Amino acid sequence: MDDLATLAETLAASPGLTGKRDIAAAVSGLGLGGGDAVPVGDDCAAIPSPAGGWQLLACEGMIEEFVAAMPWFAGWSAVMVNLSDVAAMGGRPVAVVNALWAEGEEAAVPVLQGMADAAAAYGVPIVGGHTNLRARAGQLAVAVLGQADHLLTSFDARPGDALVMAVDLGGRWHDPHPFWDAATKADPARLRRTLALLPEVAAGGAAHAAKDISQGGVIGTAAMLCECSGVGLTIDLDAVPAPPGADPARWLTAFPSYGYLFATAPERVPDLLRLFAAEDIAAAAIGRFDDTGVVALGRDGARAPVIDLAGGLIGCAPAEGVPSHA
Numbered sequence: 001m002d003d004l005a006t007l008a009e010t011l012a013a014s015p016g017l018t019g020k021r022d023i024a025a026a027v028s029g030l031g032l033g034g035g036d037a038v039p040v041g042d043d044c045a046a047i048p049s050p051a052g053g054w055q056l057l058a059c060e061g062m063i064e065e066f067v068a069a070m071p072w073f074a075g076w077s078a079v080m081v082n083l084s085d086v087a088a089m090g091g092r093p094v095a096v097v098n099a100l101w102a103e104g105e106e107a108a109v110p111v112l113q114g115m116a117d118a119a120a121a122y123g124v125p126i127v128g129g130h131t132n133l134r135a136r137a138g139q140l141a142v143a144v145l146g147q148a149d150h151l152l153t154s155f156d157a158r159p160g161d162a163l164v165m166a167v168d169l170g171g172r173w174h175d176p177h178p179f180w181d182a183a184t185k186a187d188p189a190r191l192r193r194t195l196a197l198l199p200e201v202a203a204g205g206a207a208h209a210a211k212d213i214s215q216g217g218v219i220g221t222a223a224m225l226c227e228c229s230g231v232g233l234t235i236d237l238d239a240v241p242a243p244p245g246a247d248p249a250r251w252l253t254a255f256p257s258y259g260y261l262f263a264t265a266p267e268r269v270p271d272l273l274r275l276f277a278a279e280d281i282a283a284a285a286i287g288r289f290d291d292t293g294v295v296a297l298g299r300d301g302a303r304a305p306v307i308d309l310a311g312g313l314i315g316c317a318p319a320e321g322v323p324s325h326a
Helices: 002-012 021-030 064-069 071-088 106-120 189-193 197-204 215-227 264-279
Strands: 047-048 054-061 090-104 128-132 132-146 162-167 209-212 234-235 259-264 282-290 294-299 302-308
Touching: 002 294, 002 302, 021 071, 054 071, 064 071, 064 132, 071 106, 071 128, 071 132, 071 189, 071 197, 071 209, 071 259, 090 106, 090 234, 106 128, 106 132, 106 189, 162 264, 189 264, 197 264, 209 215, 215 259, 215 282, 215 294, 215 302, 259 264, 264 282
Parallel strands: 090 128, 234 294
Antiparallel strands: 047 054, 054 132, 090 132, 162 259, 162 282, 209 259, 234 282, 294 302
8 A cells, every 4th residue: 555655646746747737727817617618628629510520629839848859759749649639539630730939940840840750640731830930949839620520528427437548558768758659660551540549439439538648647637537527536556558667657647649548338348448459559447437536546455546636637627516525
């Protein structure tokens, strides 16, 4: 129990989780939240389309130090993470735009090349954006437009649902950053096939809620999903798919390139696992949602809380809020 509690405390203090509270300030300042007509707190804004289905719109900004240290990979990642966000909603990406600030043309070249390489690999066009080559520091933000016929959201996890994790373990650590790179060396055809699994999940009803494992890793993503759905969760630490020998604190806070969390009825878990196994994507049921409002780690019958969401995280809880932990 001591080791489990220590890990829980480490995760609770991790920058990837605590940094999510910055979102709450923006949500509050804009007067937005999970109860709006277009709910805020999901991987993308899901806007009902007059033609049917939903238009999806998302935007990601890259950390300044990341752009400076690994400009090509930052460009690649900026496209990749946006496409993952669209997929997490059960959608297919349509096009990408970007906003780039650089200290001259030479500094911009690797960032632009990274974006171009990712767009080519995933088969999604970059159709425009904003460029400033007279900036004092490199900055990058990328937005994506997508389309979904069937929607997966962050607002529909229910107590009693199983938590399923799907992740591509065929990668490597991209030191010194907390990135598991399972994309830049992958076959582009595989990248496209595995991304297309998410709309298949949505269309077949194998899950009803999902979220892309983003900055903040499994623990940060699970906390955001729980807050938006007004539920709690216990993650079975020993069930989490992971690279051999991975340190749990590092893995649970890593961005894994291709990784998703799903909420599904327990009887649909086998359907979900079979779908990912067909593409050699590791998938497993790793926990159970409950009504506590607390995200916790579990092992051998012991349980260690990581975060009580009654205090809020990203500020996008449903109208009735997240239950207080008794």
